[in-house]
Amino acid sequence: MNIIHGTTILGVRRDGIVAMGSDGQVTVNDTIMKANAKKIQLLRDGEVLAGFAGSVADALTLCSMFEDQINKYPKNISKAVIEFAKQWRKDKYLRRLEALLGVMNKDESFILSGSGEVIRPDDGLVGIGSGGGYAISAARALLLHSSLDAPSIVETAIKLASDVCIYTNDNISVEVIKSEK
Numbered sequence: 001m002n003i004i005h006g007t008t009i010l011g012v013r014r015d016g017i018v019a020m021g022s023d024g025q026v027t028v029n030d031t032i033m034k035a036n037a038k039k040i041q042l043l044r045d046g047e048v049l050a051g052f053a054g055s056v057a058d059a060l061t062l063c064s065m066f067e068d069q070i071n072k073y074p075k076n077i078s079k080a081v082i083e084f085a086k087q088w089r090k091d092k093y094l095r096r097l098e099a100l101l102g103v104m105n106k107d108e109s110f111i112l113s114g115s116g117e118v119i120r121p122d123d124g125l126v127g128i129g130s131g132g133g134y135a136i137s138a139a140r141a142l143l144l145h146s147s148l149d150a151p152s153i154v155e156t157a158i159k160l161a162s163d164v165c166i167y168t169n170d171n172i173s174v175e176v177i178k179s180e181k
Helices: 056-072 077-090 132-145 150-162
Strands: 009-014 017-022 026-028 031-034 040-043 048-054 099-104 109-113 126-128 173-178
Touching: 009 048, 009 099, 009 132, 009 150, 017 040, 017 048, 017 099, 017 150, 040 056, 040 173, 048 056, 048 126, 048 173, 056 077, 056 099, 077 109, 099 126, 109 126, 126 132, 132 150, 150 173
Parallel strands: none
Antiparallel strands: 009 017, 009 126, 017 173, 026 031, 040 048, 048 099, 099 109
16 A cells, blocks of 8 residues: 555544544645645535545545445445445546545444555554554554543544654544444
8 A cells, every 4th residue: 555645544433433533734745735624524414434645636536436435325334435446446547546545434444545455444443644653553542541532532643643743733623423322
């Protein structure tokens, strides 16, 4: 999988709440072009979160295509993910798009790439972008050693990643899905 530089996306599930957040930095080469970008989208009337890393235009195109698949398979995100990945992988133009998607609903989590990877993380955490590894490590520690809720874990972990990753800032936005319990 290509390493996409320039962002941090983190998704966490805890106590029936799913949260996904991102930093706000847009970096072009070695220049910060924007500090407060929104990189998380609520899809399917707020039932699905999608975060993107990579080229913004490419990622928005892919989010739109993924939303089409969710609308085709509204009760089966796994099927939507597989059909989307097949479409992305088979199309010669789309395969060249430089982006990764992190996708979560109340039950499942996925990381998708144009080279055909569909990864369902064992622990349900989603971390992508240059600061994704830092943020996911912090989130795992916070899940084990704190009682913070999912949105607080996302915010704290991305803040910690921003202290290490030069492509990540601490202008953090978080979106939330609450499950019906």
